[in-house]
Amino acid sequence: MTEFELKSMKAPAAPQWQGRKMSGAMTAMVTVQPVGWIGEWHENPKPQWIIPLSGRWFVEAMDGTRVEMAAGELSFGGDQNCREVAGKRGHRSGTLGDVPAVLMVIQYDEAPSPMPCSFG
Numbered sequence: 001m002t003e004f005e006l007k008s009m010k011a012p013a014a015p016q017w018q019g020r021k022m023s024g025a026m027t028a029m030v031t032v033q034p035v036g037w038i039g040e041w042h043e044n045p046k047p048q049w050i051i052p053l054s055g056r057w058f059v060e061a062m063d064g065t066r067v068e069m070a071a072g073e074l075s076f077g078g079d080q081n082c083r084e085v086a087g088k089r090g091h092r093s094g095t096l097g098d099v100p101a102v103l104m105v106i107q108y109d110e111a112p113s114p115m116p117c118s119f120g
Helices: none
Strands: 004-007 016-019 026-033 038-042 048-054 056-061 066-070 075-077 091-096 101-108
Touching: 056 101
Parallel strands: none
Antiparallel strands: 004 016, 016 026, 026 101, 038 091, 048 075, 048 101, 056 066, 056 091
16 A cells, blocks of 8 residues: 555545555555545445545535544445436535545445345
């Protein structure tokens, strides 16, 4: 984990430090969101699990629900191809506190088959 690139996960979210990806049926990567980082309204680029390794971050849904997470908690990002409502599309996320949020991201190369719960 020594090669990081500063880039957006998906525009218009602000750039964040992203580690080298390892691919297969899934892609695993580590990303570092700097202190004060905000990812304005955007969709997850692919269905993905987000696991904070250190620091804290939040995710805000289009309905106003906001969840704050720390190391060891999980978030699933499955908001691809959603519709825009009142200028919001997907989710908004960002760091909390005075240290960067280090996140492991595990992206699926293809969306799971539609089921009532894709991971049930």
